[in-house]
Amino acid sequence: MPTGLNRFIPNRCVLCKLTTNNKISLCNCCANDLEYFDYRQFDNLLLRPDIRQGIKKPRFDSLISLAPYQWPFNQWITDLKFREQHQLGELMARQLLRLVQNLLQASTDSSPDVILPMPIHRNRRFTRGYNQSKLIAEVLAKPLNIILDTQSLTRVKSTSAQSGLNKTDRQSNVKQAFAYQGPAYRHVAVIDDVITTGATLNEVCRVLKEKGIERISVWTICAVPLQKKEQKNRQKKKMGNRRD
Ligand SMILES: [Zn+2]
DSSP states (O other): OOOOGGGSEEOOOOHHHHHHHHSSSSSSSHHHHHHOOOOSSSSSSSGSHHHHHHHHHHHEEEEEEEEESSSTHHHHHHHHSSSSSHHHHHHHHHHHHHHHHHHHOOOOOOOEEEEEEEEEEEOHHHHHSSHHHHHHHHHHHHTOOOOOOOSSEEEEEEOOOSOOHHHHHHHHHHHTOEEEOOOOEEEEEEEEEEEEEEEEHHHHHHHHHHHTTOEEEEEEEEEEOOOOHHHHHHHHHHHHHHHH
């Protein structure tokens, strides 16, 4: 996180190491070279087939994500989670902020009433020392003028990491893992670092909707689009099933 002092020191770009006057440590050249999701057609990634087909029965209403889960974002997320690289979290969160601001401005829809970061279990909070989703949520909340609620949604079950598990195992791994004790907000935005199969986010949304929350937007740094080939296979399988 920036302190009063380093505000006066020019940033170095995390990729090319050249100095940059940007607020984030990424120069325009490198920033423009990276691949981001394109929102010219859709303002909700759930409308994109390569995203929608990878998420089993989403219980949330919309998804905004900054970039596909690939270099350098996958590396930055790992560094944020496991190597205390908070400045990388801030860098990605600021990019996500700009995207969300633009999409909310262009939308006729109302903004969420509150931002809820994906919680981590207190054991993991103790060993890691921080919750990376909360760091991202903190960058978003104030400029968007949306309340940040870090208390109401909690992780009550310590689960093993989702990576390496298949879709079914991911679902059972996170079952009953969350609790919500807070106001019945109408519209919430849940913040997470990355959405893969959506099993964890779906379980959170099940709990939130059970408590009367009507609408859920999910905002993440990364999402995992299905590869073209995998998409084709799924379509073929679907067609095959129809013929049976
Ligand atoms: Zn650069």
